[in-house]
Amino acid sequence: MKVGIAGFPRSGKTTVFNALTGQHAEVGGFTEPGKVHLGVIKVPDPRVDRLSGIFNPRKTTYAEIIFADFPAPHSTGADGQGGSALDTVTLTQMRETDALVQVVRGFADEVTGESPNPVRDLTNFKSELLLADLVLIEKRLDRLKKETGKEYERALLERCKQALDEERPLRQLPLTTEEVAAIAGFGFLSRRPLMVVLNVGESQVHDPMPAAVEDWLRAEALEGLLLSGKIEMEIAGLEPEDRQAFLDDLGLQAAARDRFVTAAYRLLDQISFLTTGEDEVRAWTIRRGTTAVKAAGKIHSDIERGFIRAEVVHYEDFVRHGSEAKCREAGKFRLEGKEYLVQDGDIIHFRFNV
Numbered sequence: 001m002k003v004g005i006a007g008f009p010r011s012g013k014t015t016v017f018n019a020l021t022g023q024h025a026e027v028g029g030f031t032e033p034g035k036v037h038l039g040v041i042k043v044p045d046p047r048v049d050r051l052s053g054i055f056n057p058r059k060t061t062y063a064e065i066i067f068a069d070f071p072a073p074h075s076t077g078a079d080g081q082g083g084s085a086l087d088t089v090t091l092t093q094m095r096e097t098d099a100l101v102q103v104v105r106g107f108a109d110e111v112t113g114e115s116p117n118p119v120r121d122l123t124n125f126k127s128e129l130l131l132a133d134l135v136l137i138e139k140r141l142d143r144l145k146k147e148t149g150k151e152y153e154r155a156l157l158e159r160c161k162q163a164l165d166e167e168r169p170l171r172q173l174p175l176t177t178e179e180v181a182a183i184a185g186f187g188f189l190s191r192r193p194l195m196v197v198l199n200v201g202e203s204q205v206h207d208p209m210p211a212a213v214e215d216w217l218r219a220e221a222l223e224g225l226l227l228s229g230k231i232e233m234e235i236a237g238l239e240p241e242d243r244q245a246f247l248d249d250l251g252l253q254a255a256a257r258d259r260f261v262t263a264a265y266r267l268l269d270q271i272s273f274l275t276t277g278e279d280e281v282r283a284w285t286i287r288r289g290t291t292a293v294k295a296a297g298k299i300h301s302d303i304e305r306g307f308i309r310a311e312v313v314h315y316e317d318f319v320r321h322g323s324e325a326k327c328r329e330a331g332k333f334r335l336e337g338k339e340y341l342v343q344d345g346d347i348i349h350f351r352f353n354v
């Protein structure tokens, strides 16, 4: 899963990125346009630990989240004056993600002295995503005028356009699996699952989400997480044994990183399926609602192409019964076809033929 960290200039994107990945990318220097920081984290998963204990494989691989920290252009943006905060390079890079996290500035900017205005930034960011999608759709519709026999696509794009005209992100538009596939190539940004991080000053980490932000999120059916990127970055930089004392000092339960990963999984609609064997025990991340054949494609395109069936046993059943043979006896071992919707915690063996 590749998660893009986006938002307006100086909202703390790079700071949050460092906090999550433990990297030391420069902050406060205005990240250069076009420069994307990439970082990978392993997703803690007790199921993988347990299965690894049972199978004793040569290799144990946790699911990974790749974070991409996007720069924002220098001179424009969160001023509400219509300046675009997302240039075309950034937009193209953002289309290559599975999900987006918007970092919203909740602290006063020390350099510009500007006080925070999260609702304004949320509203403007949303408009930017809608506009970026609208531009793509209009271009395509224009081209379709000259073509015949593309009624299906035209009608679908008209529906998308209408939603955008009504200021509804495409993620709110109910689409069939077929329709989703038909528009997948556009990489529409307002269809990406979105999570909001309100990045607050050090003194506000104990405050609840401000009511105005809460209302905005509810109206958009989005969830948000409040944290202080600056503090979290310091925590990430400490030796593990020093972290707890630091957290205790601040009266915090745990580093936001773990909360973030759990919330990101849930909010961004990600689940994991597992593969087991003597070679490797591994967790794979997919979006909820992914079919077995597409999940197979995560592992290898050959497995997707030559898919015969999926042999599935759920993790809970597996640990309850202790082995695949016992699961078979108990009728917990299933043969599923291409269209089976993979569930979180499914242990899968794919049968395929190439």
Ligand SMILES: Nc1nc2c(ncn2[C@@H]2O[C@H](COP(=O)(O)OP(=O)(O)OP(=O)(O)O)[C@@H](O)[C@H]2O)c(=O)[nH]1
Pocket: 008, 009, 010, 011, 012, 013, 014, 015, 016, 026, 027, 028, 029, 030, 031, 032, 070, 071, 072, 107, 199, 200, 201, 202, 227, 228, 229, 230, 231
């Ligand atoms: N007080 C406070 N300052 C923060 C916090 N997070 C970030 N900052 C400061 O805000 C400034 C910008 O932070 P960055 O992380 O570089 O912001 P950015 O969004 O990556 O900026 P660009 O890449 O230039 O768009 C820096 O001076 C940070 O130290 C925070 O939680 N509290």
Ligand SMILES: [Mg+2]
Pocket: 013, 014, 015, 030, 031, 069, 070, 071, 072
């Ligand atoms: Mg930055």
